[in-house]
Amino acid sequence: MTAVPVWAQLVYLACAVGFILALKGLSGPRTARTGNLVGAAAAVIACVVPFFYVDLDHVVLILVAIAVGTVGGVVGARRVQMTQMPQMVALFNGVGGGAAALVALLELHEILEQPGGVDVVGWFVLVATAFTIFVGSVSFAGSVITFAKLQELMSSAPLVFPGLAIVFGASLVAGVGLATQLALSPAMWVGIVLALVGLLFGALLVLPVGGADVPIVISLLNAFTGLTVAAGGYVLDNVVLLVAGTLVGASGTFLTLLMARAMGRSVSNILFGALKGGSTLGAGVASDRPVRSAGPEDVAIMLAYADRVIIVPGYGLAVAQAQHTLRELVDVLGERGAQVDYAIHPVAGRMPGHMNVLLAEAQVPYEQLKEMDDINGDFKDADVVLVVGANDVVNPAAKTTPGAPIYGMPILNADEAKQVVFMKRSMRPGFAGIENELLFEDNTTLLFGDAKDSMGKLLNAVKAL
Amino acid sequence: MNDAVVWLTIFVLSVFVGIEVIAKVSSTLHTPLMSGANAIHGIILLGAILVTGTTENTLALVVGLVAIVLAAVNMVGGFVVTDRMLQMFVRRKRPAKVEPGATEGGVR
Structure with missing residues (x-):
C-alpha cells in the first residue's frame, strides 16, 4: 500500500479531532446538532483524501457505489418515521459492521496475494483481521435480527430453543479457534468460514433477548462495530479509522452501561437472562380478568x-x-x-x-x-x-x-x-x-x-x- | 518506539477520550448520541475505498463495491437521521406548527 504523505496524515489527524468534537457536541442539548454536522464534515473529508494520494483504480465504479449508498442512506433516513428510529439505527449499524467484515476479508485476500506473502505482515495484523471479520459479521447478523424484531417481522419475545446455549457456546469456540487458525496459517477459506460462524453467533446472541431490552443490544452492537472499524484501521494502516472506531467502541460501551443502568438491568442479564431460563413470564397473551372501563x-x-x-x-x-x-x-x-x-x-x-x-x-x-x-x-x-x-x-x-x-x-x-x-x-x-x-x-x-x-x-x- | 506500540498508544488514549467526552450525557440525548456514534463508524467507507481501489481481482472488486455501498449507507444515512432527530429538539421553542410530512401515514 502507498505510504501516506504527511499532508494526508495531518488531514486525518484533523478528522480524528473532528470526531472527538462531534461526540462531545452530541452529548449536550444545545451543541448536539452542530456536533453531528462536525462529525459528518470530518467523515466526508476523510473519505475524499485517499483520492488525492493513492493511485486508485476503478474510480468511476467506486464513485457510483458511493452514490448508490448515499442515495439509499438519505432516502432511508428521510422516510423513516420517528417511531421507527430504533430499527433504522440498528439497520445502519448492521450494514456498517457488514462493510467492515467485507473490507477485512478483502485485505486478507490482499495479504495472501502480495509478494512475500504472509511473512511481511506480523501475526498481530492477522489477529486484528480475524477480529474484524468475526465481530463485523456478529454485528451484521445481530443488527438484522434486531431490526426484524423491532419491525415486527418476527416475534419480539425471547426466542430460545433447547440446546441454544450449547450451539451458542460452540459457535464462540469455533470462532476463537478459526481466528487462531487464521493467525497461524492464514488462508482464504478460514476467513470465509470465520465470517459465517460470526453470522451464526450474532444471530444466536440476539434471538434470546426480549423486545424491551433490544435497544440495549443495538447500543452494544454499535460499540462492537466501532471496535471492528478500529481493528480494521490497524490492518489497513489507517489512523483515522483506528481513532474513530475506538471512540465509538469506547463511548458506545459506556453508553450501553448508562442505558442498562437507566433500566435497572445488567448487560449480562439482558444478554443471557433468557438462556438461564429466567424470563418465562413473557407469555404475551391477553388477560380476561375483569377491569373497569369507561367512555x-x-x-x-x-x-x-x-x-x-x-x-x-x-x-x-x-x-x-x-x-x-x-x-x-x-x-x-x-x-x-x-x-x-x-x-x-x-x-x-x-x-x-x-x-x-x-x-x-x-x-x-x-x-x-x-x-x-x-x-x-x-x-x-x-x-x-x-x-x-x-x-x-x-x-x-x-x-x-x-x-x-x-x-x-x-x-x-x-x-x-x-x-x-x-x-x-x-x-x-x-x-x-x-x-x-x-x-x-x-x-x-x-x-x-x-x-x-x-x-x-x-x-x-x-x-x- | 515500536510501530505496534504506537498504535496501541493511540488506541488506549482514544478509549479514554471516547468515554470522557460523553460521560455527562443526559438520558434525553441517548438516542441521538447512539445514532451519531453509529454514523461515525461509517468511516469504514474510507477503508472500503482503499481496498477496492487497489485490487486487481474481479471478484474482490465486486465485494469491495458492495462494501462501499453498505458503508456509505451507514455513514450518510446515519448522519442524516441523527440530524433529523436533533431538529426536533431545536424547533421545540417555536409556536405550534404541524408538519404534514412528519405526521402522515404513521399508523401501521
Missing part, C-alpha cells in the same frame, strides 16, 4: 375537574400518531386551570430518550417534560394520571415480582395517584410481555380504543364541558 365522556369529566394531572406517554401514543391531539388536550386542560406535566420514563418509547424526540416533534413545550426522578414524588398528589399507550413503565411488577423480566427497572409511581386512566387498544400486555397488576386496581379506569381516535373524542368531550 370518553366519563374520563373527560375526571380530567376536567382535576387540579393536578400527569400524563404518562408511551410507544403506543406514537404509533397511533396521537401526540398532537394529546398536546391539544393538555393545552385545554391547562386553560381550565389544571397543572399538567408529562412524566417521561428514561426508556419510554423504545430507546432511551426516544419519547423526548417524539413529543418534541409534536411541539410539546420542553418545560412540561419531566424526567422520572423529578416527577416521581408528585404522583401521590396527582388527581388523575393518564397513561397513553404505555404499560411496562408503570407496571408495579418491577418492584414487587422478583423474576419478572422487568424486575428492578425503576418505574413511574403511577400507582400512587388517586385515579389512573389507561388508554389502551386492547388488554394485550406491553412490550415486555407481562401482565400489569395496575390495570386491575379499584382506582384504575380503562379507555379502550385506538389512541388517536379516543384522544380526539376525549378532547371534544372536555371542550364541551
Whole structure:
C-alpha cells in the first residue's frame, strides 16, 4: 500500500479531532446538532483524501457505489418515521459492521496475494483481521435480527430453543479457534468460514433477548462495530479509522452501561437472562380478568375537574400518531386551570430518550417534560394520571415480582395517584410481555380504543364541558 | 518506539477520550448520541475505498463495491437521521406548527 504523505496524515489527524468534537457536541442539548454536522464534515473529508494520494483504480465504479449508498442512506433516513428510529439505527449499524467484515476479508485476500506473502505482515495484523471479520459479521447478523424484531417481522419475545446455549457456546469456540487458525496459517477459506460462524453467533446472541431490552443490544452492537472499524484501521494502516472506531467502541460501551443502568438491568442479564431460563413470564397473551372501563365522556369529566394531572406517554401514543391531539388536550386542560406535566420514563418509547424526540416533534413545550426522578414524588398528589399507550413503565411488577423480566427497572409511581386512566387498544400486555397488576386496581379506569381516535373524542368531550 | 506500540498508544488514549467526552450525557440525548456514534463508524467507507481501489481481482472488486455501498449507507444515512432527530429538539421553542410530512401515514 502507498505510504501516506504527511499532508494526508495531518488531514486525518484533523478528522480524528473532528470526531472527538462531534461526540462531545452530541452529548449536550444545545451543541448536539452542530456536533453531528462536525462529525459528518470530518467523515466526508476523510473519505475524499485517499483520492488525492493513492493511485486508485476503478474510480468511476467506486464513485457510483458511493452514490448508490448515499442515495439509499438519505432516502432511508428521510422516510423513516420517528417511531421507527430504533430499527433504522440498528439497520445502519448492521450494514456498517457488514462493510467492515467485507473490507477485512478483502485485505486478507490482499495479504495472501502480495509478494512475500504472509511473512511481511506480523501475526498481530492477522489477529486484528480475524477480529474484524468475526465481530463485523456478529454485528451484521445481530443488527438484522434486531431490526426484524423491532419491525415486527418476527416475534419480539425471547426466542430460545433447547440446546441454544450449547450451539451458542460452540459457535464462540469455533470462532476463537478459526481466528487462531487464521493467525497461524492464514488462508482464504478460514476467513470465509470465520465470517459465517460470526453470522451464526450474532444471530444466536440476539434471538434470546426480549423486545424491551433490544435497544440495549443495538447500543452494544454499535460499540462492537466501532471496535471492528478500529481493528480494521490497524490492518489497513489507517489512523483515522483506528481513532474513530475506538471512540465509538469506547463511548458506545459506556453508553450501553448508562442505558442498562437507566433500566435497572445488567448487560449480562439482558444478554443471557433468557438462556438461564429466567424470563418465562413473557407469555404475551391477553388477560380476561375483569377491569373497569369507561367512555370518553366519563374520563373527560375526571380530567376536567382535576387540579393536578400527569400524563404518562408511551410507544403506543406514537404509533397511533396521537401526540398532537394529546398536546391539544393538555393545552385545554391547562386553560381550565389544571397543572399538567408529562412524566417521561428514561426508556419510554423504545430507546432511551426516544419519547423526548417524539413529543418534541409534536411541539410539546420542553418545560412540561419531566424526567422520572423529578416527577416521581408528585404522583401521590396527582388527581388523575393518564397513561397513553404505555404499560411496562408503570407496571408495579418491577418492584414487587422478583423474576419478572422487568424486575428492578425503576418505574413511574403511577400507582400512587388517586385515579389512573389507561388508554389502551386492547388488554394485550406491553412490550415486555407481562401482565400489569395496575390495570386491575379499584382506582384504575380503562379507555379502550385506538389512541388517536379516543384522544380526539376525549378532547371534544372536555371542550364541551 | 515500536510501530505496534504506537498504535496501541493511540488506541488506549482514544478509549479514554471516547468515554470522557460523553460521560455527562443526559438520558434525553441517548438516542441521538447512539445514532451519531453509529454514523461515525461509517468511516469504514474510507477503508472500503482503499481496498477496492487497489485490487486487481474481479471478484474482490465486486465485494469491495458492495462494501462501499453498505458503508456509505451507514455513514450518510446515519448522519442524516441523527440530524433529523436533533431538529426536533431545536424547533421545540417555536409556536405550534404541524408538519404534514412528519405526521402522515404513521399508523401501521
